[in-house]
Amino acid sequence: MGITKTQHFTEEQNELAVLAKALGHPARIAIIEHLIKVDSCICGDLVNELPLAQPTVSQHLKELKNAGLIKGNFEGASICYCLNEEGFEKIKSFITLINTYLENRKDQCC
Amino acid sequence: MGITKTQHFTEEQNELAVLAKALGHPARIAIIEHLIKVDSCICGDLVNELPLAQPTVSQHLKELKNAGLIKGNFEGASICYCLNEEGFEKIKSFITLINTYLENRKDQCC
DNA sequence: TATTTATATTGCAATATTACGATTAATTAG
DNA sequence: CTAATTAATCGTAATATTGCAATATAAATA
Numbered sequence: 221m222g223i224t225k226t227q228h229f230t231e232e233q234n235e236l237a238v239l240a241k242a243l244g245h246p247a248r249i250a251i252i253e254h255l256i257k258v259d260s261c262i263c264g265d266l267v268n269e270l271p272l273a274q275p276t277v278s279q280h281l282k283e284l285k286n287a288g289l290i291k292g293n294f295e296g297a298s299i300c301y302c303l304n305e306e307g308f309e310k311i312k313s314f315i316t317l318i319n320t321y322l323e324n325r326k327d328q329c330c
Numbered sequence: 331m332g333i334t335k336t337q338h339f340t341e342e343q344n345e346l347a348v349l350a351k352a353l354g355h356p357a358r359i360a361i362i363e364h365l366i367k368v369d370s371c372i373c374g375d376l377v378n379e380l381p382l383a384q385p386t387v388s389q390h391l392k393e394l395k396n397a398g399l400i401k402g403n404f405e406g407a408s409i410c411y412c413l414n415e416e417g418f419e420k421i422k423s424f425i426t427l428i429n430t431y432l433e434n435r436k437d438q439c440c
Numbered sequence: 441t442a443t444t445t446a447t448a449t450t451g452c453a454a455t456a457t458t459a460c461g462a463t464t465a466a467t468t469a470g
Numbered sequence: 471c472t473a474a475t476t477a478a479t480c481g482t483a484a485t486a487t488t489g490c491a492a493t494a495t496a497a498a499t500a
Contacts, residue, residue: 223455224488228381229356233363241354245458246339246347253343256431260439263477271338276459278478283457291440297467297476300439305432308425315418315425321366322415329370329410330401333485334458355488373447386489388448407446407497442500449494456487464479470472 239311242287247272247280252303255290260302262295349421352397357382357390362413365400370412372405 226234242248247270254261254269263281267274281301284290288307292299336344352358357380364371364379373391377384391411394400398417402409 224355224357225381226356229360233356233359236359237354237356240350240352240359242350244347244351244354245334246336246343247334247458249343249346249350250339252428256428259435264475267477271335272458273460274477275461275479279458279460282478293440294467295439299477302440303428303432303435304440308428308432312425312429315422318362318366318413318418319422322413322418325369325413329405330403330412330414357488374445377447382488383490384447385449385491389487389489392448404497407444407499409447444497444499446497447495450492452490454488456485458485459483461482462480464477466476466478468473468475470474 235310236314238287239289239307242283242289243311245280247277248284251277251280251284252289255301255303260300262298262300264298266301345420346424348397349399349417352393352399353421355390357387358394361387361390361394362399365411365413370410372408372410374408376411 229237243252250270251266254266258265263274263278266281267277270277272280281290281292285292285301285304288304290301290307291304292301294300339347353362360380361376364376368375373384373388376387376391380387382390391400391402395402395411395414398414400411400417401414402411404410
């Protein structure tokens with residue numbers, strides 16, 4: 221029906237999915253990569269950096285912020301964005317779990 | 331216009347986005363978690379495990395496979411699925427990059 | 441060969457996402 | 471206060487995703 225059955229999955233599963241989904245667009249990957257390069261920047265910088273219009277960039281920023289992957293601070297007329305460590309911690313834990321499993325995996329069917 | 335401007339982003343950015351997007355659904359997180367628990371399983375096992383119908387599970391498996399996060403091997407009448415290390419390597423590299431950055435970050439605006 | 445078992449595919453309805461022009465809101469500069 | 475700057479929101483079109491019933495495919499078994 222086009223609507224995710226969120227209520228049937230665990231909170232942790234839904235949380236991870238939200239975080240991964242937020243990273244599931246090249247523009248948002250590009251935003252994260254840019255923030256790594258410059259520590260922090262304002263929306264206008266990203267509009268210059270990306271091949272997208274200002275409302276579109278603003279929307280992507282909103283999604284990253286809602287997911288908990290970036291933070292925004294008012295700085296005069298503009299808003300200063302930077303990475304939010306908390307969100308990435310959760311992804312890191314999951315990837316570490318998978319990595320540990322893969323390193324110790326014996327029984328590989330494929 | 332509802333269509334991602336893939337061609338304006340780097341191949342690496344698009345690749346990462348595809349991988350993250352594939353993880354961006356709780357059912358697919360649940361599938362990955364189940365595979366970690368049991369090493370390998372067939373579609374029918376997941377149909378019993380998840381609150382979703384067989385065609386829906388099959389579709390989620392297809393997406394994970396297309397993204398390169400799982401592999402499927404014919405095993406008689408059924409297909410044996412397990413994690414694909416290659417796909418997770420790429421995500422791990424990205425998360426490690428971010429993690430290294432966050433650990434050394436001095437200038438935090440937020 | 442016919443039947444059962446396991447999974448993929450098709451088709452479709454409901455909903456979500458992507459993108460942007462136009463507009464609004466909020467702050468700064470003059 | 472007014473104009474300029476910056477970014478969010480609204481409205482909307484195009485497209486993608488989610489989910490499942492029905493069906494098709496493919497292998498194992500009787």
